Amino acid sequence: MPRTPAPGGALLPATAGVASGIALVLALLVAPEDAVQGPAQRLMYVHVPAAWVAYLAFATVLVCSVAYLVRRDLRFDRCAQAAAELGVGLTALAIGLGMLWGRPVWGVWWTWDARLVTTTVLLLVYVAYLGVRRMADDPHVAARRSAAVGVVAFLNVPVVHFSVVWWRTLHQPPTVLGPDGSPPIDPVMAWALAAGVVAFTLLAVLVVRRRVAGLRAAGSGTAAVLPADGAAPVITVVPGGGR
Amino acid sequence: MSGRGAGRQALPAGTLGTVAVLVRRDARVALGGVDGFASVLPFVAAGVVLGGLVLGPDPAALRTAAPGLVWLLVLTAAVPLARVVAAAERDEDSWDLLRGLVPPGVLLLAKAAVLWAALAVTWGTGTVLAVLLLDGAVPVAGFAAALLGLVGVAASTTVFGALLAASARGAGLLAALVLPAGLPALLAGTQAGTAADPLPWLALLVAYDLVAGATAWAVFPFLLEE
Amino acid sequence: MTRPAQRRRTLSLRLLVVVGAVGGALALLGVSGLADTLVYYRTPTELLAEPPPEDERLRLGGLVQVGSVERVGSEARFAVTDGVATLPVVYSGALPAVFAEGQGAVVEGRLGADGVFVGDLVLVKHSNEYRPVGEAG
Structure with missing residues (x-):
């Protein structure tokens, strides 16, 4: 463990680990095989949580960006950066798994469908957002600019989510987050999906928290100030602070 | 922001006068500067010629692809044109002074107006070339779509130009932001010229202008305070 | 320098305008019949x-x-x-x-x-x- 920041410092990693284990068992062993799509359907238990938690990450970028613009506290900027990095990774994961699923089930890796195109645009915009963060040397200038872009970029998220509702697409409409109340999904499958979402959310909180701690350590410049830093397994490879 | 300080005498009184001065200055940059038409119009011409080589020689294929090709070239040209937003101020080193004197909304309006005109000229040049070389046709709806769609493109490009105002780095990044931001204009602008009923596409462009304009106005002041 | 409270007011006003613009845009798209135009396939x-x-x-x-x-x-x-x-x-x-x-x-x-x-x-x-x-x- 890095420095235990809160009393529950070891609790979160343990819970996330247990939740991931349960989700894996449910998704691979317990949940029944889909009648139509076959084993490929099991990719859904990762694809859908990845996409949802990516939405959550981008919403966090929005909230932290607005908070930075109001408070001018670099804490919020670090939070926005960590959440955006996670969101980019999860969006790429969702697209990659979607392609893996699409080949056996639709028959193609890619097609010009509104959901696929808008999701890819979402990924590109947030990759560019991470680039904007590095355009300025002064951390406050970089934070202000990226906060502005972080607010604008979020406009993509509702477009992605509702693309399958607004337009007639090849991608199926939402099963669980759909407009009508009773999701057309087998209860065991729904539980496996829910476990996946819980596991992904916990892991996401863990990753963002560690990344924020890493950014704080890198941002404060003299890493030796924190005695425990040398032993910390925090990912500090990516140069933070816009250098 | 209260920018009505003592240094105001450099600019004529009234919002319209301020806008006129700013517009004249930026128009000079667009017309004569390195980042203006001098680089953008040859780029568009080369794009139409090379696009024709890639997509041709089937005249039907060229005709179909022409409006989309022009829109793609205009969006790509918006990346260097974004430099016009702060070029005059960077040369005179007056960006900080201007920020203090002119309210951000007025500044955004003036800058976006020049960019809109520059983008419209770029689109017009590309379209004339497409008509001549690619046998393209320009219906009235295509014109209306260009004039409408470029409002939103100009608003977002102005924001990105302000991002670039203080630093020379990161110009390439703009392409990654300007192109997705212009996607609705590209899609609707291309479709409005060819669809049987262009009205839904024109409505999409109005909606796009509304959202792009409102967000540009909302974030622009934060990009100004350096 | 503006203070946080004032910034919050300005920012929330601006965000409200953005939300309003998005809502207006959605309403406009709703009545425009664009959903019938942007289709992946036809029936x-x-x-x-x-x-x-x-x-x-x-x-x-x-x-x-x-x-x-x-x-x-x-x-x-x-x-x-x-x-x-x-x-x-x-x-x-x-x-x-x-x-x-x-x-x-x-x-x-x-x-x-x-x-x-x-x-x-x-x-x-x-x-x-x-x-x-x-x-x-």
Whole structure:
């Protein structure tokens, strides 16, 4: 463990680990095989949580960006950066798994469908957002600019989510987050999906928290100030602070 | 922001006068500067010629692809044109002074107006070339779509130009932001010229202008305070 | 320098305007009928009501009619229905493994003058239902 920041410092990693284990068992062993799509359907238990938690990450970028613009506290900027990095990774994961699923089930890796195109645009915009963060040397200038872009970029998220509702697409409409109340999904499958979402959310909180701690350590410049830093397994490879 | 300080005498009184001065200055940059038409119009011409080589020689294929090709070239040209937003101020080193004197909304309006005109000229040049070389046709709806769609493109490009105002780095990044931001204009602008009923596409462009304009106005002041 | 409280007021006002603009844009799109324009595929009913130009490449989508699939050599014939109208389809090529009667499908190709849709790519469209094997969905 890095420095235990809160009393529950070891609790979160343990819970996330247990939740991931349960989700894996449910998704691979317990949940029944889909009648139509076959084993490929099991990719859904990762694809859908990845996409949802990516939405959550981008919403966090929005909230932290607005908070930075109001408070001018670099804490919020670090939070926005960590959440955006996670969101980019999860969006790429969702697209990659979607392609893996699409080949056996639709028959193609890619097609010009509104959901696929808008999701890819979402990924590109947030990759560019991470680039904007590095355009300025002064951390406050970089934070202000990226906060502005972080607010604008979020406009993509509702477009992605509702693309399958607004337009007639090849991608199926939402099963669980759909407009009508009773999701057309087998209860065991729904539980496996829910476990996946819980596991992904916990892991996401863990990753963002560690990344924020890493950014704080890198941002404060003299890493030796924190005695425990040398032993910390925090990912500090990516140069933070816009250098 | 209260920018009505003592240094105001450099600019004529009234919002319209301020806008006129700013517009004249930026128009000079667009017309004569390195980042203006001098680089953008040859780029568009080369794009139409090379696009024709890639997509041709089937005249039907060229005709179909022409409006989309022009829109793609205009969006790509918006990346260097974004430099016009702060070029005059960077040369005179007056960006900080201007920020203090002119309210951000007025500044955004003036800058976006020049960019809109520059983008419209770029689109017009590309379209004339497409008509001549690619046998393209320009219906009235295509014109209306260009004039409408470029409002939103100009608003977002102005924001990105302000991002670039203080630093020379990161110009390439703009392409990654300007192109997705212009996607609705590209899609609707291309479709409005060819669809049987262009009205839904024109409505999409109005909606796009509304959202792009409102967000540009909302974030622009934060990009100004350096 | 502006203080946080004042900044919050200014910012929330600006964000409110953005939200209002997004709402206005959505309302505008709702009444404009854009949803009918930006479609990935068209239904048999739409294609029969408004026949496209003969050389136009388009996508036809619907359910594969039960009992309509015939395989003759490498060619497959089936009918796509939306419950109201039905269009016959000819497709030369291997059908995807998950292709089945009663399931959704999207066919890319051209509508011939004889009313037969000549497809060159078949995609299987899935509903948002997830049911285990052996349970009638």
